[in-house]
Amino acid sequence: MHNSRQLTLQSSIHYFFTALFWIPVVFFSLLLVKNTLPYFTFSQGFIFIEERALLFLKPIYKFSFYSHILAGMFCIIAALTQFSSYILKKRKAVHIWMGKIYVTVVIVVGAPTGLYMSFFAKGSFWERVLFMFMAMYWFYSTVKGLQAIKGKNILAHKNWMIRSYSMAMTAVTFRIYHILFYYFGVGHLHNYEISLWISVLGNMLIAEYFIFRKSRSYLKTFTT
Amino acid sequence: MKAIIYAGIGLFAAASVYGVVDYYNTKSKGTLDKMYKEEEPLVTVKKETAPAPLPTTTEIKATTLNTTTDAVKKESKKVKVRRIKFDDFSRGRIMPEMTIEKEIKADSTVTTKGNR
Numbered sequence A: 001m002h003n004s005r006q007l008t009l010q011s012s013i014h015y016f017f018t019a020l021f022w023i024p025v026v027f028f029s030l031l032l033v034k035n036t037l038p039y040f041t042f043s044q045g046f047i048f049i050e051e052r053a054l055l056f057l058k059p060i061y062k063f064s065f066y067s068h069i070l071a072g073m074f075c076i077i078a079a080l081t082q083f084s085s086y087i088l089k090k091r092k093a094v095h096i097w098m099g100k101i102y103v104t105v106v107i108v109v110g111a112p113t114g115l116y117m118s119f120f121a122k123g124s125f126w127e128r129v130l131f132m133f134m135a136m137y138w139f140y141s142t143v144k145g146l147q148a149i150k151g152k153n154i155l156a157h158k159n160w161m162i163r164s165y166s167m168a169m170t171a172v173t174f175r176i177y178h179i180l181f182y183y184f185g186v187g188h189l190h191n192y193e194i195s196l197w198i199s200v201l202g203n204m205l206i207a208e209y210f211i212f213r214k215s216r217s218y219l220k221t222f223t224t
Numbered sequence B: 001m002k003a004i005i006y007a008g009i010g011l012f013a014a015a016s017v018y019g020v021v022d023y024y025n026t027k028s029k030g031t032l033d034k035m036y037k038e039e040e041p042l043v044t045v046k047k048e049t050a051p052a053p054l055p056t057t058t059e060i061k062a063t064t065l066n067t068t069t070d071a072v073k074k075e076s077k078k079v080k081v082r083r084i085k086f087d088d089f090s091r092g093r094i095m096p097e098m099t100i101e102k103e104i105k106a107d108s109t110v111t112t113k114g115n116r
Helices: A002-041 A047-051 A059-082 A085-090 A092-118 A125-150 A154-168 A170-183 A188-214 A218-222 B002-029 B057-074
Strands: B076-081 B098-103
Touching: A002 A059, A002 A170, A059 A092, A059 A154, A059 A170, A085 A092, A092 A125, A092 A154, A092 B002, A125 A154, A125 A188, A125 B002, A154 A170, A154 A188, A154 A218, A170 A188, A188 A218
Parallel strands: none
Antiparallel strands: B076 B098
């Protein structure tokens, strides 16, 4: 009796923390999608575009930007379904198809356009390098995840996809930090740079923590 | 799926090569540092008042002492208010939602009587 009560308590705590993690993730992901949709009116009246008015004179930059945000929207939506154990067990076809969309969109559209735009990213030289690193790591981790599942290595697939998703989610976490620092009165450019570094490094650390918690031989996860 | 990986590698390589070329072209033109708009300074606006008739010399002498405090009294300041909206959830600069005018009082010491 005591044991079953303990198990119920443990599972309740587990569900509570799972909800505590996923509810904000889903909410902010959907908010990002909602705020991205108006860009497809192709109006120039957005603050983001006004700031980069000169860059938007370049057709290739403009094309990259719209492709990148479209890809980002698909990635965020597709990725939301990928970590559900219910979908994985009961609706495996959904997991497979959404996964295919995610991988294709990241490899063919999201990462290459992100890499091109990183050359003109806001901030100093190091912020540009960070954006380049993000594009490369996003691409690499997604390819590794795809190769792992092709080789039926489910554990490695999970680990690499967590890393890939952590890079996709920098778009969401950056905005959260950006708003928080703005609220505390940090100047715009500093805010932009700090939020960028914290979102990328923070997401990587969180991803590695999740992998570390599940993997017995953590260091091997980088080579499999 | 192999085709996707190869296509991705090709696009990624093209993006990096074109990015480097475009970056150096822009740098050589000298427009790289002007890509982003400069931050606007905080604006302080003075209240417009109706033009007064020119004072006589005696009036000038009498009012010299109060000039500083009067000028401060008339001055109003636009204050940016930080309010977060769902629309601010973007990579763009967050603009203060509104500005309010606050009159700066020269002497703000007010004596109050407590209710007893």
